[in-house]
Amino acid sequence: MTAVELPFFVYGTLRPGQHNHDAFLHGRTAAEKPATLPGALLYDGPGYPYAVEDPGGGTVASEVVTAAPGEYRELLVVLDHLEEFIAPGHPRNLYERVAREVIGEDGTAVRAWVYVAAEGLARELRDRGRTIEGGDWAERAGR
Structure with missing residues (x-):
């Protein structure tokens, strides 16, 4: 199955300036723009966070990243391997990996891939x- 070429909403170690951004995304993106993911909560994890869908509220703030030409696949x-x-x-x-609407800083909705905690982990969180x-x-706190 070929995935639709959507940008990626990154909210933890893949964000610009974080170690996984430098290791996996640096030089492979065409754009990195601030965005928010409505309907989700962010949970602290063991050195990285987990987004958990929460239809009742919550917003995750981060960036939406578009792959550079020829880099998407x-x-x-x-990223699928990194995110297990x-x-x-x-x-x-x-x-x-789920496709969700994220909101750019200009208020425009963009469909993007978001890695959210798998259901068993989400229940535990x-x-x-x-x-x-x-x-x-x-x-x-502390960053």
């Missing part, structure tokens, strides 16, 4: 996780 494979996404609904997924106030991992 390889980036998709690399095997296939939709796979029981060993750490994250699910909702029960026992610690949310990141304000939904911005880079701005959380």
